[in-house]
Amino acid sequence: MGIYWCGRLGIAQALLQNPSVLILDEPTNGLDPAGIREIRHYIRRLAEEHGVAVIISSHLLSEIELMCDRIGVIKDGELVTIQTVHDSTDSEQDSNQVQMEVSSAEKAMELLKTEYEIEAKLTRGLRTFQSQREEIPKIIQTFVRNEILVYQVMVSRATLEDKFFDLIGENVIE
Known part of the structure; x- marks a missing residue:
């Protein structure tokens, strides 16, 4: 099991190798709304059903909010924080x-x-x-x-x- 870095065009090729970690850079970039939804659900299914750790690099925060469980925020090349996206205790206090x-x-x-x-x-x-x-x-x-x-x-x-x-x-x- 290896670690693979790929764009959205290489997702299928990377999955043939049965990776434990998949790193995607803007995987929904350039897709129509139906394609975005399909990729989003597929990525979540990979993580939940197949135990693949999926790391996504993206500037589309609204997509990240729908796709991810945790986020890491990087500012000036430094990791600022790692947080859960939907933390029920935070949402009650926010x-x-x-x-x-x-x-x-x-x-x-x-x-x-x-x-x-x-x-x-x-x-x-x-x-x-x-x-x-x-x-x-x-x-x-x-x-x-x-x-x-x-x-x-x-x-x-x-x-x-x-x-x-x-x-x-x-x-x-x-």
Whole structure:
């Protein structure tokens, strides 16, 4: 059993040798959506069913998030961290981005600031702020008690891209 380095065109050839480790460089680059999905599922199946350690080098963080269990982040040639992609304990503690459509935006913003010490901003007509998951129902209850109608609530967790920029301490958009 050897270690093989190959691009997506060499995957089949490398697998003929029954490797224990497979290193892929941008394996979904240039594929159509169906091909990307097929490669993604195939790579996961290789790892889960055949015990092949698959190492993927990619700049497509959204693909890595769907394909991998663990990530290693490299900055300036140095390994910064190794983390699990979907760690349930982290996801419960991470701050969520919350967007709400409410009847009285100014009153809602004031309550967020005074009751929860949260600064909200206006994004595409919605009040947007960061909050822990367990605080969201409490915030909605506070709004309702204060006669603020809540029309819409959208909650999203930080993406792998968000976590990446947090880890390397840089932000592309200033």
